[in-house]
Amino acid sequence: MKCPKCESENTQRLEVAFHSGTQNISTTSNSAGVGIGSGGRIGFGGGVTKTSGQSQSVLAAACTPPAKKPYKWPAIVAFFGLLMGLSGFKDMSTILAGLPLLGIGAFSGYVLYFRFQFNSKEWPKVYQYWVESWICHKCGGIYHQA
Template identity: 40%
Template sequence: MKCPQCGSDTTQRLQVVHEQGTQLINTTSNTVGTGFNASPLASLGLAGARTKTTGTAQSAMAQRAAPPPRYPVVAGLGVVLFGLLCLAGDGWAKLGGLALMATGLYASHWAHAYNREKWPALYARWESSWLCSKCGCIYVQELN
């Protein structure tokens, strides 16, 4: 595969660049500590804790090569539920609740429509996109 901008053949699919630059983090740490208090009554204490950390780390290049995002429909539904709670109030709270419900319903509908209609084409384009390691150009190249 040759870059259309500089002609270099050091290219990779965006999907590969994204996967290579993304690391999954999953760690567990154990901690033990002691404490001593001298006044008014002397006491000694011992404590322990276990900490679990999960997440991802990405290079700047992996972030640049990321696939197009899908939008969460549930976030809008959360706003709708909060709006329902506001309806229990009076006056401005009810008006705010109605506004929140309308906004949440619109956001959920928009996210659902985007994910169903626009995202598949964007994702297919991403799957056909390549990155030139020499000049940084991102281009679409259909595989034959």
């Protein structure tokens, strides 16, 4: 692949650039230090630092694949909104109090439905577009070519 802008051959698929710049890390580093305090006293200090998670280069961050929309929060809000709203169906006053909760629950259900639609229909297209895109390491441009 040749960059259409700067004509550099130094290009890479976004997928490759992303994976080569992202790694799972789990390290334990020991550090020790000696310091001289006031009055000429010598003190020793030490520490253990644990680091875990994902380490990502700036380049990899720029090549991140499109994310699916999460279900967690709308699912939780929909569940409790409907549950609490429906639990008010005993007499008129609690029904009225529960109506806003039902509304919130129903709205969250709609958000959930919308996200499901996006994840199952739109996301595969966006992801495919990402898979077919590549980056130029010289000028930093990102291009799409199937």
